[in-house]
Amino acid sequence: MRILVWHVHGAWTTSFVHTGHTCLVPVTPGRDADGRGRARTYPWPDNAVEVTPDELRESDVDVVLLQRPHELELAEKWLGRRPGRDVPAVYVEHDTPRGPAPDTRHPMADQDAVPIAHVTPFNRVYWDNGRAPSTVVEHGVLDPGHRFTGERASAGVVVNDPVRRGRLVGTDLLPEFARAAPLEVFGMGVRGLGEHLALPADRITEHDDLPQQRMHAELARCRVYVHPFRWTSLGLALIEAMLLGLPVVALDATEAGQAVPTGGGLTATRPELLTAAVRRYRADPELARRDGLTARAAAAARYSLSRFRRDWDRLLEEVTR
Secondary structure (H helix, E strand, O other): OEEEEOOOOHHHHHHHHOOOOEEEEEEOOOOOOOOEOOOOOOOOOOOEEEEOHHHHOOOOOOEEEEOOOOHHHHHHHHHOOOEOOOEOEEEEEOOOOOOOHHHOEOOOOOOOOOOEEEOOHHHHHHOEOOOOOEEEOOOOEOOOOOOOOOOEEEEEEEOOOHHHHHHHHOHHHHHHHHHHOOEEEEEOOOOOHHHHHOOOHHHEEEEEOOOHHHHHHHHOOEEEEEEOOOOOOOOHHHHHHHHHOOOEEEEOOOOHHHHOOOOOEEEEOOHHHHHHHHHHHHHOHHHHHHHHHHHHHHHHHHOEHHHHHHHHHHHHHHHOO
């Protein structure tokens, strides 16, 4: 199929462009949020094709994948066709509700022409989807391979914009984790995090905006992966860390408790239990290796790219009938 999809979330879009479909990825002169084009730090195959808004008007499009409310109007303007009416469409919901969780109505809730595909079961049950048809297509991740060495007695964390996002992503919890093990923090906008948290240089290393391959290589050298997020959808970095073979210590929030298997780490809501687990892994490299293998096996079984591709093929066939 020929699918119009915006480059909004780099890791998720990387998985989607590996489904084998021709993915038309909008690109604008300034490569702004509505036209980033192909990724520059992720490996994308040739079936991900950049198209300008002018080119889209003359392009054959079988399905539109929407990810933000304003893309409805954007697609109609650029294609000359209304998603859900003139061309089949699916709305991919990546995030948890931002308002009062039990009562937050989804922006697509008051229509039934465009199904909502949530990326986790947690998201689906917490959003008020109204009369919109909804389903779940869980994440699928390109397997980076078992690369764990655990040679550094540190805790890896992957988070974007931790200062701006604050409590949402558990930034305030990081000093407590830093007392259990030195932190290595990866992501966009992490430069200056140590100063913001008043952490000494020997307790935090900032890896700002590394290419994915290099990030995986550096993360695999950490002893344990820490996931302090309070209220976001299931981060693909958590799954990637498991596939790399790291044990996981995660705040038991949103979908994390379902993703981390027994024996693959620890999920809990008590910070003292989480930091105790970090200390155990820091002190016992063999325990970290064994539990990391359990985490990897669980992630490979549940979040494989082949399962992701099958689920998306099934949904795309349904909406284009």
